[in-house]
């Protein structure tokens with residue numbers, strides 16, 4: 244869908260290509276490398292006063308003619324209350340960052356030229372939140388709830404974030420897992436309005452130009468996917484866009500990172516899922532995945548273009564890339580760009596936080612546990628690596644720490660002399676000197692783990708037999724079914740409890756309802772999901788201007804989260820704080836991250852604030868409406884929009 248029709252007249256070559264009927268990919272005559280030393284200063288198009296019709300803008304050696312589209316200008320745009328604050332009339336009501344709906348006061352309505360465009364009654368934001376609750380409850384189908392919420396986000400950002408923020412436990416399963424998985428599978432159906440950037444492999448050579456089409460310049464955080472491993476649902480190609488959109492909604496809802504500073508991006512390099520390719524509703528490129536050098540060059544160009552457009556401190560969170568690319572790209576870019584991989588590192592931090600909290604129940608040290616992983620991919624290897632680090636922090640030798648960990652992949656136990664071979668360097672570090680063992684059940688009875696962690700997207704892999712074995716070998720077996728969405732969970736909470744005489748300490752990636760134990764206790768399983776980590780981590784990174792996001796930050800985040808878990812949480816069977824407290828968790832994690840960054844010389848924002856928490860809170864988004872700023876006289880229609888009383 245074309246969202247901003249424009250023509251560029253440069254005195255050099257114009258490279259336009261037709262795609263889906265829209266003209267895209269506009270290029271200055273000079274190549275990117277020839278643009279050095281400095282590209283033209285980023286232009287904040289949102290600051291261009293709205294004038295219907297055409298307008299010429301000069302920016303360094305660019306001469307652009309923009310065909311302003313009344314309906315589209317400022318569809319997103321800054322919610323910072325400044326760059327678009329002068330929008331008035333219908334445009335103000337259509338701008339999600341500025342719209343207050345019926346909460347505009349009579350005075351504001353008159354000043355902004357929207358008097359009469361709204362029903363006469365003025366509502367408070369609290370009343371609006373109540374209406375949101377009534378509205379969403381009318382839908383039974385979670386996908387319809389998702390569509391309602393995305394519609395609310397498109398209409399009124401402040402209200403969306405207040406509503407989600409005040410109802411985190413109820414809204415997270417809609418905006419995020421499990422419903423977001425369904426939304427991705429049906430993205431061709433639920434997609435309504437532009438949200439985020441789709442950059443395709445055919446845009447290679449023009450990635451910077453696509454980034455320039457984004458109407459915000461103060462972007463501090465990007466969540467990017469190439470759609471290859473969307474939750475445990477596999478390769479959904481461009482339909483994976485629901486994930487960056489959902490994750491960034493949590494950036495704001497859970498950590499107060501301002502919406503206009505967040506940019507969801509899908510890199511569409513095709514999909515290998517035949518049902519997607521055959522689906523007439525599929526929204527992405529209908530071709531098989533591009534791999535190899537062209538893929539790597541594309542990602543490289545993307546990384547450079549982000550820095551060129553938004554600066555070196557712009558955080559790039561990799562999300563739901565396929566296994567073969569995720570590790571490679573993390574190794575390639577970490578330390579050079581402000582980047583982390585949430586599936587490897589964020590998941591590691593949340594799982595280790597849960598394990599650290601579990602020690603208060605089991606009375607053990609982490610290194611006294613034996614941990615079996617079902618899966619040896621991004622999530623499992625990330626967790627295993629951070630477990631080793633945490634055990635070493637307890638004073639355990641690395642080799643001993645590694646010996647505590649057993650990993651099972653699609654071929655069985657990871658052993659040194661695997662007949663099939665094919666152990667990558669990450670798996671090899673955990674390979675056992677043991678003959679092959681094929682099934683998880685056999686590994687569990689052999690290793691007798693105290694902790695069993697599943698992240699292989701094999702729903703039901705923790706069979707009653709395996710769970711019973713965990714219960715027989717442990718007074719308090721720790722069982723994490725981390726795969727998402729719910730259908731991929733290794734077991735339900737109920738199965739974990741009922742097969743262990745209600746003794747299991749359980750956590751899951753997607754939420755499960757509370758469970759009544761046989762002795763009448765209500766157990767509330769915690770959600771071992773990286774959403775407890777990435778929002779606070781990102782907040783800290785942004786506030787301190789950290790570029791090199793090393794593993795010590797992940798262990799720190801895990802420890803910070805574990806510290807917040809109360810005895811009350813533990814007595815209710817949860818290794819995590821309740822979701823309703825997750826915003827405070829984010830701030831506490833961010834605080835630790837910021838303090839550590841200053842201590843280790845990794846903070847680029849100077850000087851160091853005296854009061855870290857006040858410094859962080861001062862930068863956070865306020866979900867309450869701010870008073871509308873009156874328009875400047877003489878703009879946009881040479882008449883102030885003030886009605887005579």
Ligand SMILES: NC(=O)C1=CN([C@@H]2O[C@H](COP(=O)(O)OP(=O)(O)OC[C@H]3O[C@@H](n4cnc5c(N)ncnc54)[C@H](OP(=O)(O)O)[C@@H]3O)[C@@H](O)[C@H]2O)C=CC1
Pocket residue numbers: 472473474475476565566585586587590593617618619620621622623651652653654655697698699700701725726727728731751752753771772773774
């Ligand atoms: N709760 C949370 O916060 C998070 C949860 N996850 C979830 O974890 C799951 C896996 O994600 P991720 O690690 O990134 O995926 P990967 O594709 O990187 O890894 C999947 C792993 O599962 C293994 N596997 C596949 N089939 C089997 C089988 N039958 N028995 C044992 N192992 C098997 C694969 O084996 P092989 O190596 O041989 O191919 C691979 O090691 C997903 O469902 C995802 O949603 C992910 C991130 C965060």
Ligand SMILES: CC(=O)C(=O)O
Pocket residue numbers: 420473474475563585586726727752772773774
């Ligand atoms: C939670 C998450 O990041 C995943 O399942 O991929």
Ligand SMILES: [Mg+2]
Pocket residue numbers: 474562563585586
């Ligand atoms: Mg993920």
